[in-house]
Amino acid sequence: MPVTPLSQSDETFIGTSLIRDAGDAQRTSSTVARLLDSQRVAAATARSLGAPWTPASVRAAVDVKTVDETNMIEVTARADEPGQAVRVAETFAQTALKDRWQTVSAELDRRIAFAQKNTDADPNAGEESRRLQLLTFVRQSGVDPTLSIDSTGPAVRVDEVPxxxxxxxxxxxxxxxxxxxxxxxxxxxxRPRDEDVAAPARELPVHPSETLSRKP
Incomplete structure (x- = not known):
């Protein structure tokens, strides 16, 4: 999933959740990865996949991470079957984009209404009119221009210990x-116990019996 952030100086999309450049590719993509890997997205993904998937099992199966020091995010999933793993990863990524767009589209509607009001008040406001056109174009496109799904890689079978x-x-x-x-x-x-240990008894010497005879 490539991240195409807005410039830090952009003013057209102020007030929206569209991704803005953080000044460092790794930092930008890491922030987005944390936003995507949410409980809400996991719950929506589980509903799309159906039983026996649950929000907890989706979060356990899916890993959202950055790719080296790039503006790329990788969504991987583990499952018993390769095809199922691909389905889980794709569903999670699509659900994440859909969830983001619901928020962004509502923000764009408010931003468009604000720009429309300013344009109506001053028809000669060329810059505001340009912003209004761009905002309207993005809103009608129905997709987040700063985040998308670029490609899906094939499933890789991981050999388990027999x-x-x-x-x-x-x-x-x-x-x-x-x-x-x-x-x-x-x-x-x-191990000898205390009560079982005793000093060896000294044996008394045994002398043979002596016979004393008394002369008469």
Whole structure:
């Protein structure tokens, strides 16, 4: 999605949400990406996709980010099937543009009414008349001139770790924990307790019995 911002000095579209140059391509596109990645757009996308999609699952599946240091925004989506991923990404991008246009069009209507009033008051106001023409043209076009969908890339299948490998890893991990626990228990069992420790008793020497005889 290329971003074509208005110049910072533009006065024709003052009071509208059309994208204005922030002075840095990365900063401009980053701001727009944050605006697009909203709960409202996710909710509208979920309604368009239908069950089982929800606003939460859409937000989890979709990633909106900038492309390097350019005025480009990339919308990607993950799904079980490649075709479904493309559908989710396209629906999200189209929904985001539609949501923005609802806001921008209402702002343009107010701006046009203001410019029309000034033009009627002074038919010789050439600059205001030019602005009115441009505002009317954009409003009738029905699209945001500062943001659009340029192209859709093909889906890319991401190889996942096979289920068998996951099971083996889980079993190995469980076995390791089991051995570790058994070792700890055995160490604890063999540890002498305080009451079981006593100083070894000194044995008294045993002498053979002596027979005393008394002479008569």
């Amino acid at each position: 289920a068998a490998v996951i099971m083996v890893m889980a079993g190995a991990g469980g076995m390791f924990l089991g051995v570790l626990a058994a070792y700890g228990i055995e160490r604890h069992r063999r």
